[in-house]
Amino acid sequence: MADLTAHRAAFEALDARLAGSAVAQEREALKQEIVGLFKAIEADVAALSALKDEVKTLVDKWKAMAAGVPSNAPEFAGEKPVVHADHIGASTFIEKGWSLISVSDYDGAEAALNKALSLSPGDMQAQSLLGWAMMLNEKYDDALMSFQQVLMKEPANALARINVGYICLKKQIFGEAIEHLSRAIRLNNDPKATLYAHFYLGLVYLERDMFEDAQTFFQKSLRLGPNLIQAYHELGRAYWFNGQRDEAMQTWREGYAANKFTPWGKRCAEVLTTVEAGGEP
Numbered sequence: 001m002a003d004l005t006a007h008r009a010a011f012e013a014l015d016a017r018l019a020g021s022a023v024a025q026e027r028e029a030l031k032q033e034i035v036g037l038f039k040a041i042e043a044d045v046a047a048l049s050a051l052k053d054e055v056k057t058l059v060d061k062w063k064a065m066a067a068g069v070p071s072n073a074p075e076f077a078g079e080k081p082v083v084h085a086d087h088i089g090a091s092t093f094i095e096k097g098w099s100l101i102s103v104s105d106y107d108g109a110e111a112a113l114n115k116a117l118s119l120s121p122g123d124m125q126a127q128s129l130l131g132w133a134m135m136l137n138e139k140y141d142d143a144l145m146s147f148q149q150v151l152m153k154e155p156a157n158a159l160a161r162i163n164v165g166y167i168c169l170k171k172q173i174f175g176e177a178i179e180h181l182s183r184a185i186r187l188n189n190d191p192k193a194t195l196y197a198h199f200y201l202g203l204v205y206l207e208r209d210m211f212e213d214a215q216t217f218f219q220k221s222l223r224l225g226p227n228l229i230q231a232y233h234e235l236g237r238a239y240w241f242n243g244q245r246d247e248a249m250q251t252w253r254e255g256y257a258a259n260k261f262t263p264w265g266k267r268c269a270e271v272l273t274t275v276e277a278g279g280e281p
Contacts, residue, residue, distance in 0.1 A: 007041055007044075014034060017030060072230055073135065073166065074135075074159075074162065076102065076132060076136065090119040090123060090126065093115045094116045096109075096112040097133065100133075101132055101136065106137035107137065110130060110133045110134060113130040124150055124153055128157070128159075135166070140170055140171055143167055144164060147163050147167070148164065156187055156189060159193045161180050161193065161197075162180070162184045162196045162200065164176075165197065166200055169203055172207070174208060177200065177204050181200050182201070184197040185197045198220045198224060202216075202221060202238070205217065206237065206241075214234075214235075214238040218231050218235035219235065227258070229258055229262050229264035229265050229268070230264040230267075232251055232254055232255025232258065233255055233264055236252040236268070237271075239251060240275070240281055249272060249276075252272040253268075253272060255268035256268040256269040
């Protein structure tokens with residue numbers, strides 16, 4: 001593991017020697033020691049970067065252990081920012097915000113991204129990531145405003161549009177949700193956005209007790225993304241509440257069999273056990 005204190009001490013010792021009277025005589029030796037220090041720090045940075053990526057897997061495992069019904073929120077899909085040198089430093093805060101969202105530190109991400117926007121107002125990458133952080137933190141009104149700013153400048157941004165659709169669904173503004181989700185389907189310029197647009201339209205119609213319409217969209221989302229296990233769970237509910245009990249139970253069995261280790265796979269098994277015992281989903 002990196003020893004920051006030792007590296008700092010070595011740096012200060014070399015810095016002092018470079019300012020000393022004997023620097024000319026030590027020129028070659030100093031060069032070798034500086035190169036050695038640089039390589040040692042570079043190796044530690046690489047090791048820490050790899051460890052940081054491994055820590056993110058702990059977040060996924062923690063989410064899988066979370067009690068209760070798992071979230072239907074969109075899977076975070078913001079692209080990792082490409083950090084470039086800039087005189088105001090905004091890109092550093094954008095990358096920090098992205099990293100914090102990926103480990104579910106939404107408050108920290110929000111702070112970093114607001115700092116990026118204060119340095120570079122109107123940066124759409126920062127604005128979009130800020131919307132993700134606030135949405136995943138269930139600050140729906142603030143997230144809606146952030147994504148609307150993105151859509152004003154990038155109306156073909158399908159991911160921002162399905163996020164607006166999801167937020168409208170959560171706020172039960174169904175007409176606006178249908179408008180944004182349908183437009184994302186018509187755009188069809190991002191496979192993940194198209195998949196989630198169908199799934200969320202299914203949820204909209206399920207909320208409105210329009211069970212056959214809901215079934216149509218859930219079935220399409222499973223054709224587009226067979227690994228979207230929550231679609232099995234919701235399709236089963238659409239069948240059940242439409243009086244199609246056998247179809248519902250078969251769908252939950254298929255959802256559990258598709259991936260029994262995910263929170264939604266386990267949820268399919270739980271609801272199946274409940275209804276087999278005479279309960280309701």
